[in-house]
Amino acid sequence: MRVHASALNPADYKVIAGELKFVNARNYPLVLGYDFSGKIEKTGAEVSAYKVGDEVFGFIPYDPIKRRGAFGEMVVARVSEIAAKPSTVSHLQAAAAATAGTTALQGMTDTGHLANGKSILITGASGGVGSIAVWIANNKGANVTAVGSGAGLEQARKFGAKRLIDRKNGNVFSSEFGPYDLVFDAAASYRWRQWSTLLSRQGTYVTTLPSLTFAADKLASFFSTTTAKFFRVKPRHADLEQLGKWLSSGLEVPIDSVISPDKIAVGLERLKDGQVFGKIVVDIKNGL
Numbered sequence: 342m343r344v345h346a347s348a349l350n351p352a353d354y355k356v357i358a359g360e361l362k363f364v365n366a367r368n369y370p371l372v373l374g375y376d377f378s379g380k381i382e383k384t385g386a387e388v389s390a391y392k393v394g395d396e397v398f399g400f401i402p403y404d405p406i407k408r409r410g411a412f413g414e415m416v417v418a419r420v421s422e423i424a425a426k427p428s429t430v431s432h433l434q435a436a437a438a439a440t441a442g443t444t445a446l447q448g449m450t451d452t453g454h455l456a457n458g459k460s461i462l463i464t465g466a467s468g469g470v471g472s473i474a475v476w477i478a479n480n481k482g483a484n485v486t487a488v489g490s491g492a493g494l495e496q497a498r499k500f501g502a503k504r505l506i507d508r509k510n511g512n513v514f515s516s517e518f519g520p521y522d523l524v525f526d527a528a529a530s531y532r533w534r535q536w537s538t539l540l541s542r543q544g545t546y547v548t549t550l551p552s553l554t555f556a557a558d559k560l561a562s563f564f565s566t567t568t569a570k571f572f573r574v575k576p577r578h579a580d581l582e583q584l585g586k587w588l589s590s591g592l593e594v595p596i597d598s599v600i601s602p603d604k605i606a607v608g609l610e611r612l613k614d615g616q617v618f619g620k621i622v623v624d625i626k627n628g629l
Contacts, residue, residue, distance in 0.1 A: 342380065342397065344415065345380065346432040346435070346437075349622075373412050375440050378436040381395045422581075427586075435585075435588065437620040438584050440574065441468075444527075447574055447580060449478060449481075458484070464489075464525070465528025466487040467490065467493025471493070472496055477592075487506070488506045491618075492618050494507060496595055504518045521540055532558055541567075595620065599623075
């Protein structure tokens with residue numbers, strides 16, 4: 342597939358730093374990049390669902406044997422890792438939504454069992470995963486509380502959050518808005534033990550990043566009526582297809598900036614320093 346656009350994710354700079362050895366092969370030269378949107382140039386002999394010229398989007402799985410990367414002109418993808426890109430959606434938007442949107446969807450529904458009428462708190466409202474999570478949760482009829490700051494909170498309000506907590510100027514752990522049926526820690530900035538008293542009976546805390554502290558909290562949660570969970574996002578055609586439908590019917594991923602491939606290193610530094618609102622997208626087609 343010829344890549345038209347890609348997007349930056351925290352996993353990219355964490356792989357470079359050696360922090361996430363389980364999401365990328367340790368082969369060199371190291372090819373980074375997970376999200377992609379582009380046009381099919383060749384298909385395998387057994388592929389019937391797509392043809393040359395089809396525009397698709399998706400992402401490469403986080404896997405210790407991963408040797409592919411989306412920060413290039415071409416990428417090989419499996420059918421399960423892609424979905425048709427709606428004609429009304431730009432390659433930039435599709436690439437921005439792939440990993441972040443799927444993470445939000447799988448974290449809240451598959452792992453967190455989000456349902457209509459449930460109360461959910463979402464952290465990281467300024468980030469790609471958190472901002473999309475607010476939109477999806479509201480779309481599913483949940484009562485949403487968003488944690489963030491500045492423009493991220495304003496975006497969360499536009500996406501349907503009923504309650505906003507400013508992490509810089511407010512008490513994030515205030516009982517004013519709880520209890521919550523689900524705390525989706527999109528920012529992976531907190532711990533279950535910090536939220537356990539604010540969770541409803543049988544409530545769930547879901548994080549996007551494993552750690553030693555999470556392991557300790559998981560053990561402690563066995564003696565509680567609440568649950569601590571971690572999940573690893575996986576590319577799944579049905580989820581990407583759903584994202585495509587949402588993108589064509591109202592979901593618009595906040596894009597912080599659009600950069601050329603030669604600015605990826607600078608973009609990753611900004612992402613690492615927490616200077617980003619939404620997603621940084623790489624314009625591969627026009628930037629090379």
